[in-house]
Amino acid sequence: MTAMNAPMPWLPAQAAERTPRLTWMTRLLMIWAALLPYQYQGSAEMISYSASDIILVLIAVLEFPNLRYRRELWSPWQYALLALFAASTLSVAVREGSLPRYVYLNKDIGLFILFLAYAFLTSAARNWHSIRMVMRAFIVSVVAQNIVGVLAWVASTRFGIDSPFVADNGLRLAGLMGDANAYGGLVASTLVMCEGACSSGQPLFRKTFLIFARLTLAAGVLVSFSRTSWISLAIVFVFLFFTRFATAMRALFLLLCGAAVTMVVMGRQSLSLFEHLAFRPEVDTGAGRSRFDLVSSGLADFVHHPFFGIGLGSFYQQQQTIIHNSPIWFLTEFGLIGFTVFGGFLLSFALRARAAYRLAPRSEKPVVFGLILGLLLMTSMSLGIEAFYQRHWWMTFALIAASYSAARRERRPRLVFPARFASSLRSAIYG
Numbered sequence: 359m360t361a362m363n364a365p366m367p368w369l370p371a372q373a374a375e376r377t378p379r380l381t382w383m384t385r386l387l388m389i390w391a392a393l394l395p396y397q398y399q400g401s402a403e404m405i406s407y408s409a410s411d412i413i414l415v416l417i418a419v420l421e422f423p424n425l426r427y428r429r430e431l432w433s434p435w436q437y438a439l440l441a442l443f444a445a446s447t448l449s450v451a452v453r454e455g456s457l458p459r460y461v462y463l464n465k466d467i468g469l470f471i472l473f474l475a476y477a478f479l480t481s482a483a484r485n486w487h488s489i490r491m492v493m494r495a496f497i498v499s500v501v502a503q504n505i506v507g508v509l510a511w512v513a514s515t516r517f518g519i520d521s522p523f524v525a526d527n528g529l530r531l532a533g534l535m536g537d538a539n540a541y542g543g544l545v546a547s548t549l550v551m552c553e554g555a556c557s558s559g560q561p562l563f564r565k566t567f568l569i570f571a572r573l574t575l576a577a578g579v580l581v582s583f584s585r586t587s588w589i590s591l592a593i594v595f596v597f598l599f600f601t602r603f604a605t606a607m608r609a610l611f612l613l614l615c616g617a618a619v620t621m622v623v624m625g626r627q628s629l630s631l632f633e634h635l636a637f638r639p640e641v642d643t644g645a646g647r648s649r650f651d652l653v654s655s656g657l658a659d660f661v662h663h664p665f666f667g668i669g670l671g672s673f674y675q676q677q678q679t680i681i682h683n684s685p686i687w688f689l690t691e692f693g694l695i696g697f698t699v700f701g702g703f704l705l706s707f708a709l710r711a712r713a714a715y716r717l718a719p720r721s722e723k724p725v726v727f728g729l730i731l732g733l734l735l736m737t738s739m740s741l742g743i744e745a746f747y748q749r750h751w752w753m754t755f756a757l758i759a760a761s762y763s764a765a766r767r768e769r770r771p772r773l774v775f776p777a778r779f780a781s782s783l784r785s786a787i788y789g
Contacts, residue, residue, distance in 0.1 A: 399536025542584025555728030586742030
């Protein structure tokens with residue numbers, strides 16, 4: 359009679375296959391990520407409000423004791439960024455005798471909210487499962503809003519039905535971001551993030567959803583008529599051609615299909631509308647001045663104040679508009695010191711993303727690759743819009759840091775019981 363061995367209650371392979379439980383903080387952050395695309399652009403001081411900020415307050419109240427500081431998730435450039443804003447704010451307050459509302463409400467409190475989201479996300483996303491769930495919540499939410507937005511744009515351009523999803527006299531899709539350029543960056547970022555995360559290995563979504571997302575998000579980027587988004591998307595595809603040629607060709611084919619379907623739905627008027635919006639004059643900044651003029655003004659201010667800049671919020675106070683270029687904004691208002699901090703800040707996340715991809719297990723490399731594409735696209739977007747305060751860019755920062763931490767943790771040698779016993783025995787014998 360053959361005796362059957364009882365199954366062992368705990369095996370490392372079984373433990374690795376178990377899906378980790380989601381904490382309450384991770385669940386709240388999934389809701390936060392899902393609400394990121396739903397924003398309201400205030401008329402005063404160009405302040406953007408988001409429903410996701412309410413979730414941050416809720417997390418701060420309910421989960422603050424569970425926050426954990428992990429040194430590998432924070433770089434000296436982040437502390438330098440905080441010090442830079444604090445010093446420039448103090449300088450402006452001393453020079454002006456008071457602190458403008460735009461500075462403390464839009465810039466300082468806005469930065470605090472971004473850092474708070476980064477702290478919560480890096481504290482909660484401690485494993486690959488949590489990182490995946492936050493990314494899924496964000497991508498699905500953007501795809502869902504974009505479908506409604508594209509339909510609203512068709513209704514506006516063909517039937518004259520107005521809706522909050524369209525801007526510029528109902529001709530450009532702006533979603534619930536309130537700005538067509540910001541919305542184009544959001545949709546393009548989601549598109550490349552989804553594309554990268556489904557490229558190989560263990561994809562983030564099944565192929566059916568990926569094809570659907572490609573078609574609908576491509577239509578959203580197209581009818582936002584954000585030329586900055588188009589150029590940034592082209593830069594990402596050039597990168598894809600050198601790294602994932604087959605993936606780039608499949609994605610490009612479906613993107614073109616999505617654009618073709620949109621033009622067919624629009625009918626004969628589509629060509630004249632696309633020509634009018636795609637080749638519109640470069641005066642689209644809200645102040646009747648082109649981005650080139652604003653950048654030139656910023657560089658002229660930098661020449662007069664090369665080291666410390668003109669001060670936080672000073673360009674807006676002078677011109678009543680923003681520069682629409684994040685690196686030039688740092689150069690103008692913070693000088694060479696601020697520009698160096700901004701460059702080091704971005705470079706630190708690029709290096710972490712590279713290290714995370716190199717160290718990540720094969721099944722998780724697509725997730726990191728999607729985050730790399732999202733970082734590349736938003737960095738390109740920052741040359742055409744002031745993207746520093748875009749919440750989804752900071753979500754990308756946080757998920758890159760969390761991926762880097764998870765990859766490093768899994769690469770550390772884990773001693774099982776026999777190896778641990780042998781190590782203790784050697785220590786006892788040899789000292």
